[in-house]
Amino acid sequence: MNSLIDAAFSRGRAMMILLVMILTFGAVAYVSIPKEANPEVPLPLVYVSTTLDGISPSDAERLLIEPMEAEFGAIEGLEKMSAEATEGFASVQLEFAAGGDIDEALDKVREAADTVQGDLPADATTLNVTEINTALFPIITAVLSGPLPERTLNDIAETVQDELEALPGVLEVDIGGAREEFLEVLIDPTVFQTYNLSFETLTSQLQRNNQLIAAGAIETGGGRIVLKVPGLIENLEDVMAMPVKVDGTTVVTFGDVATVRRTFEDPTGYARIDGQPSLALEVTKRSGANIIDTVAATKQVIDEMRGDWPESLRVTYLQDQSEQVKTLLSDLEANVMAAIMLVMIVIVFALGFRSAILVGLSIPGAFLAGVAIIWAMGYTMNIVVLFALILVVGMLVDGAIVTVELADRRLQEGDSPKTAYAHAAKRMAWPIIASTATTLSVFFPLLFWTGLIGQFMKYLPITVILTLGASLFMALIFIPVLGGVIGRNQPQTARAKAALHAAERGDPRRIPGVTGAYVRLLERAILRPWTTVVLALALLLGGFALYGQFGRGISFFPSVEPEFMQVQVRARDNLSIYERDDLVRKVEDRLVGTGGIESIYARSTMSAGGGEEDVIGTIQLDLVDWQERRTADEIGAEIRTKMADIAGIDVQVETESGGPSSGKPVNLRVSADGFDAQSASVDAVLAAMERVGGFTDVTDTRPLPGVEVAINVDRAEAARFGADVSLLGQAVQLLTQGITVTDYRPPDADGELDVRVRFPNDSRSLSELTNLRVPTSAGLVPISNFVTFEPVERVGVIRRIDEQRVTTIEANVAPGLLVNDQVTALRAELERADLPESASYEFAGEAEDQQESMTFLAIAFVSAIVLMFLILVVQFNSIFQSFVVMSAIVFSIGGVLLGLVITGRPFGIVMGGVGVIALAGIVVNNNIVLIDAYNDLRKEGLSPLEAALRTGAQRLRPVVLTSITTALGLMPMVLGMNINFIGREIVFGAPSTQYWTELSSAIAGGLVIATVLTLVVTPAMLMLREKRDRRSLPSPRPQPAE
Structure with missing residues (x-):
């Protein structure tokens, strides 16, 4: 490493040119990288369907579904198989392991489909095999409405469709509500x-x-x-x-x-926007296209065409994801800037302006280098990437702070800038490498997170690993070389000389100010190491006990205030489309005037709700800006109250879910032998849910009576x-x-x-x-x-999962209740319930995802601990000191739990779990710096007591600085605060911060507690195995500077 640093200093101009190139390329990458709200989470799903006119659901199950299940069930890598049989139609949905090669899966399914086609009735249509991909969901819906003839509206919609599909970023445009x-x-x-x-x-x-008749031609002499x-x-x-x-x-x-x-064609549905007949143009972008640019181009094309349309034709844009993306990105970008400013203020105060410029340069350098690589890998800029950048703001400067702080001390001793920075880079190279490696080691296991949650969160470890890796080169190469160029010899005040002399050669207890007070406190602690350690453990156990007594439980994924809502109108009866539309209109009319709703797009249809028979209509609600309305929960409660007295229907309210999960959070699959036993089992489960209470919008998938x-x-x-x-x-x-x-x-x-x-x-x-x-x-x-x-x-839709008939029960939970608490209570109630002998049930959906995430995160945490331990043993060549370093992890977990008790928040499985794992890699860095300095002083011949005190005096500033910068970088997210630099306002509680409050709070709270404890407890633990000199310190003797 020393030779690499020497080579960099000997080619200073080349290093500066390389740094400018990195910054330039990174800036270009940041402007050019595609931007979206949530990451494109590939759903590993393949959908196979066929039709056979006139076949009943029972016959479709026997003649179509069962042969397909037998063939598809043997495909390697298949995780789950769901099937539906209905009048004249059969479909099978195949779910493969997330992260697998979907093209390979499609090939296997197509091959199996070709094989099973011969086993199906001759009149059945050829099996249609398609991939389900979240990238194929609309990014904006343009609704055309007005008192126009249907053919005119159709013609305009088809013309717009052709124009939009010619745009480079648009994959396809579907027209919803049009009749053939x-x-x-x-x-x-x-x-x-x-x-x-x-x-x-x-x-x-x-x-x-x-018929087209090919009549040919006659050859004549003429x-x-x-x-x-x-x-x-x-x-x-x-x-x-x-x-x-x-x-x-x-x-x-x-x-x-x-x-x-x-x-x-005869109507199978009606569509209206704010009461006017309408057609909806659903625009889907190409994978990798910039959502903001694509939506802007879509609106521009429509605006240019509007001049030729009738004046009565109105265009309404619904579920415009680009607005959400722009808001989220701008909020998070503002948080990045706020974090940088907070960090820079601390660094300027602690190190001075010139040193702060050097340390601060590591932030854009590492940021832009990481973004450039992310762009080159074909990824997008999304909320997970941006939060990862916020997460590492304080960590990016850790190595630079340690290097610059040591160089600053060397400059005060009279070294030239080039000598001081070269020495600092060489001296701190291995501690910085070790601390960076331990931090990266906790994020490395997260790369192997499976499932949809893992695909959603994978951008976090990727971004952290890339940016922290870049910060290593900034701290050891670019910052020292630049410091050697712009650094200046520092004149010393008498007070600074005295403090430096006391820390390096004198009695550290006589240092004035905070450092001296800390050293005197430390002396008392390490002279009674067992007492100190026992008190620390008591505080730790107290934190666990407080959480056990006053903790708010656990949650799966953060709840985020939505921008859209959906109202489902359900009825269990044989209704014509005209009767369905009348009922949907009643709901639609009562929604008018509800506060917080910007637009109402209603569709009554014979096949609404994604195959749910009892859904007779859906109403999409675009909400006004979150700052100008009540919460979605309050709006939903008012809607349910308004619709309660409409006879014959059940009105349910669903809000946009945060993260990759979809559907209602409570999902229970019930199966039994025979239809009667299965129906009785479902009734028993519903009765148990009623006894537990707290469940809303309960539905089940039993066929409708008819x-x-x-x-x-x-x-x-x-x-x-x-x-x-x-x-x-x-x-x-x-x-x-x-x-x-x-x-x-x-x-x-x-x-x-x-x-x-x-x-x-x-x-x-x-x-x-x-x-x-x-x-x-x-x-x-x-x-x-x-x-x-x-x-x-009548036999309605027959549903099967993994070759067995299943009825699915779904529900939301009432506001203020936790899904995990409700599921736990329901499990206990079902254990006591009187179910048919052949009945069985299993929790799916969020409960299943939560269990998978808990299992993976536990394995990832253990893997991270093992990796860190190996790195530390290599660094210190001591098992005991490695355990001392890792004791900070235990203290940090106590800090996390104490923070949850103080804030009254539940522990989030995904975000809180990731926070604890990330925290483990961060808090050990302080101990690495302390023990590395302690070992060096012991090699110089100092007694254990003197080495411990002098270590505290010398390393207090970099340890506190790195902890403060990391915590301050996360503080906007902890407080749910957005700073709008352009509008000069501070906003609290924005949706962009709600995703990450749990994770950032876990890291910040645990880091603060762990830092305070480890500054005292770590030296005390070192004294447990050293010969302690309980007499007063030996008289000061000259020691060489570091």
């Missing part, structure tokens, strides 16, 4: 009897008269003549003029027997009339969605439109079906001759 257009051929049922027509005649005529047969339908008139039947000399056309029109009509065909009787199931199927389709017979491309449409034949609306009913006469070889025959209608209990 088609050409509808309406035929009255009496036509078949009047004109003696069959279903096949109608459909085949349309198909055979809408040239080549191309022949053309216009056979494609081009407009509505072509269908009207198309012949259906020839009766003698009379030609019957579709215009005679049918009404032909262009229209839209009635279906089974059409039973007497095949033998049907055959006597020349009919079959296929003929019956056509008749039923004419009564429902119609028969798609062909398609055509009109000149005013971007794509092809289906041509669909069906009965008019007033003839599409169950009573019409019973009276329907179908054309057969025996003539028109009433369908009732061979068909009976039987009402049967």
